Amino acid sequence: MQVRGTLQDVEGKQKVLESRVDALEEKTYALEDENIILREEIKSGEASIVLLKKNQDTARENVSQLRDALSELRKDVSVLAVRANRKDEEMKEVADRLDNILLRVSFLEKYLGLGKKDEHSDATDRAAHSPLVIRNISDKEVAYAAAYELFKDQKYDRARTEFQAFLKSYPDTEYSDNAQFWIAESYYLEKQYDKALAEYEKVTKNYPDGDKASSALLRQGLCLFALGNKAGARLAFQQVIKYYPRTNLARQAREKLLQLH
Numbered sequence: 001m002q003v004r005g006t007l008q009d010v011e012g013k014q015k016v017l018e019s020r021v022d023a024l025e026e027k028t029y030a031l032e033d034e035n036i037i038l039r040e041e042i043k044s045g046e047a048s049i050v051l052l053k054k055n056q057d058t059a060r061e062n063v064s065q066l067r068d069a070l071s072e073l074r075k076d077v078s079v080l081a082v083r084a085n086r087k088d089e090e091m092k093e094v095a096d097r098l099d100n101i102l103l104r105v106s107f108l109e110k111y112l113g114l115g116k117k118d119e120h121s122d123a124t125d126r127a128a129h130s131p132l133v134i135r136n137i138s139d140k141e142v143a144y145a146a147a148y149e150l151f152k153d154q155k156y157d158r159a160r161t162e163f164q165a166f167l168k169s170y171p172d173t174e175y176s177d178n179a180q181f182w183i184a185e186s187y188y189l190e191k192q193y194d195k196a197l198a199e200y201e202k203v204t205k206n207y208p209d210g211d212k213a214s215s216a217l218l219r220q221g222l223c224l225f226a227l228g229n230k231a232g233a234r235l236a237f238q239q240v241i242k243y244y245p246r247t248n249l250a251r252q253a254r255e256k257l258l259q260l261h
Contacts, residue, residue, distance in 0.1 A: 143166045144175045148182065156186035156187075159183075160186050163180070177203060177210030177211065178211075181200075181216055184216065188222075196219070218237070221237045221240065221256060224236060230260050
């Protein structure tokens, strides 16, 4: 019954994502129409250029947020699949729906010209290599899922031990940067800011291109702030703004910078 409830939660999140994609698609095409008009009016003044850039930046951030949410949801389903120890049609349907959302998000990225040329591979190829396609679950995924379950249950000491064991066995996988981040996060939630800081630094140093690097950098600033190192915190927040502009993390960093004055 608990697994059923968790699966229903995941499906609820899927529906929210699908609704957001629907809304974004409609908004994207509306923005494209508006952009066509704006391009024709660019000669009339700089205001049109600013508005055009604002539309593009808004679309870029919306798609980026959708991809981040989808990435987290895919990992949640991977954990659920391990916990339930099932490979039936119900789980396959969940994975297929997620892949369909991914296809639509990838299309929007290509339509808007937002992604780098080689940043996102073909969605079909991505799905084939995705940990969520229901297949034989690897030892790597079982180990990560077990550690993450302990973290979600707030058993932070045990979770750290399991994540550290995971990193020792799998130092360079799609889950490794997440594992290192959760080690740091467990210390942060326990308000052991000095230890958390050291672990967050491992995320940014060892996995600079991972999807947790930006969050780890912001967390470093928060740890330094909590430890009374305002100069260090200011530098970390400035780096978040510099390297990850036009993101929610950058906005949080700006808010924290205001508190340092």
